Each structure stands twice: as C-alpha cells, then as structure tokens.
Amino acid sequence: GAVVSQHPSWVICKSGTSVKIECRSLDFQATTMFWYRQFPKQSLMLMATSNEGSKATYEQGVEKDKFLINHASLTLSTLTVTSAHPEDSSFYICSARGVAGAYRDEQFFGPGTRLTVL
Amino acid sequence: GDSVTQMEGPVTLSEEAFLTINCTYTATGYPSLFWYVQYPGEGLQLLLKATKADDKGSNKGFEATYRKETTSFHLEKGSVQVSDSAVYFCALMGLVGTYKYIFGTGTRLKVLA
Numbered sequence: 001g002a003v004v005s006q007h008p009s010w011v012i013c014k015s016g017t018s019v020k021i022e023c024r025s026l027d028f029q030a031t032t033m034f035w036y037r038q039f040p041k042q043s044l045m046l047m048a049t050s051n052e053g054s055k056a057t058y059e060q061g062v063e064k065d066k067f068l069i070n071h072a073s074l075t076l077s078t079l080t081v082t083s084a085h086p087e088d089s090s091f092y093i094c095s096a097r098g099v100a101g102a103y104r105d106e107q108f109f110g111p112g113t114r115l116t117v118l
Numbered sequence: 119g120d121s122v123t124q125m126e127g128p129v130t131l132s133e134e135a136f137l138t139i140n141c142t143y144t145a146t147g148y149p150s151l152f153w154y155v156q157y158p159g160e161g162l163q164l165l166l167k168a169t170k171a172d173d174k175g176s177n178k179g180f181e182a183t184y185r186k187e188t189t190s191f192h193l194e195k196g197s198v199q200v201s202d203s204a205v206y207f208c209a210l211m212g213l214v215g216t217y218k219y220i221f222g223t224g225t226r227l228k229v230l231a
Binding site: 006032034041042043044049093095097106107109110111112114 | 207221
C-alpha cells in the first residue's frame with residue numbers, strides 16, 4: 001500500500017513552454033501533497049504544500065505564478081512549471097500524506113520527475 | 119526553527135564494513151524521525167522511522183534509535199553491501215498540524231566490493 005506515482009518520469013521541453021507534472025496517490029486518499037525540488041547532489045527543498053480543495057501554500061522564495069499547483073481531488077495534485085527556463089531544470093518530487101491511520105503520520109514519496117529545459 | 123544536521127559525505131566503505139551515519143536534530147516538542155534512501159535517478163524510499171524517544175527503527179539490517187537526550191538518530195548497519203550504495207537522508211516531522219518534513223543534506227554512501 002501507500003504508492004505514489006508521478007507522470008511523466010522525465011520531460012524535455014523548450015524554453016518558454018509550460019510543463020505539467022502529475023502526482024497521484026494510487027491506493028489511498030491524500031489530504032495533503034507536498035512538492036519538492038532537488039538539485040544534483042543536494043537535499044530536497046520543499047516548494048509548496050497542497051491541500052485538497054484549497055490553495056497551495058508556498059514556501060518563501062518560491063514563485064507562485066511560475067509553479068502553479070492544483071490539488072483537485074484526494075488522489076491527484078499537479079504542478080505546472082509555466083514559461084520554463086533552463087534554470088528550472090531539476091528533479092521534482094511529490095509526496096502525499098493520507099487521511100487516517102499510519103498514512104496520516106508520514107509522507108509517501110513519488111519516484112520523481114526529471115525536467116530538462118533547453 | 120527545526121533543523122536536521124547530517125554528517126557530510128561521501129562515505130566510502132568496503133563490503134561487510136560497519137556503517138554509521140550521524141544525524142542530530144533541533145526541534146521543539148517531540149518530532150517523528152525518519153531515514154530515507156535514494157538510489158540514483160529515483161525518488162525517496164522510507165528506510166525506517168521512530169515516533170518517540172527510545173524507539174528503535176529497523177529495516178533491511180539498518181537500525182536507528184531515537185535519542186532525545188542527545189537529540190540524535192544515527193543510522194547504523196553491521197555489514198554493508200555494494201547494493202547499499204545510495205544517498206541517505208535523515209528527516210524530521212515536527213511542526214504539529216503541518217506534517218512538513220525537514221530534511222538533512224543527505225549523505226552519499228559508496229560501498230566497494
């Protein structure tokens with residue numbers, strides 16, 4: 001149980017285009033999803049917290065208009081990188097926290113999406 | 119604010135050597151503590167966790183004990199294998215109600231045959 005998927009696993013796009021990344025909890029309902037960014041050989045940086053049915057809460061320094069987050073259902077959150085530029089190239093990882101029980105007490109991580117902007 | 123400090127890597131060991139990766143934390147209250155492992159090109163996998171003082175988390179030969187008196191959660195394994203080569207992250211979940219994780223910087227482990 002507690003499987004989180006991400007799609008796509010990798011994407012290459014041209015500068016100026018927008019890219020959408022999906023994060024799904026496959027076998028549990030996730031009230032909260034988190035989006036992280038990881039640079040090579042560095043730790044995870046929390047970008048935003050996404051609660052189902054409400055606006056995402058962004059961490060300091062993260063541009064809300066560039067990284068659009070939508071948590072439309074209890075099993076799906078999306079991150080859209082708008083007008084992507086090469087400096088947005090990174091590994092994006094989502095995680096999900098469930099509604100109840102053990103699923104509520106920890107985050108379950110997706111496999112990550114590698115974005116390369118040319 | 120809450121924080122996690124991990125020993126810097128990389129750590130290079132021979133197969134069957136003993137492993138210790140140090141992790142200390144600063145937090146108000148009683149955080150839950152985690153160790154995650156990340157293999158090349160992949161996301162994070164939970165290795166073990168502990169939710170209260172003196173708890174010992176264990177999995178796949180790895181162990182870590184929640185030491186409140188020293189605010190530590192050191193990861194240990196008695197005999198490492200080449201397949202253990204990965205990056206290990208210590209994390210805490212502290213802020214009540216937010217369920218946010220604070221991660222350490224990660225420690226890269228390389229095990230040589």
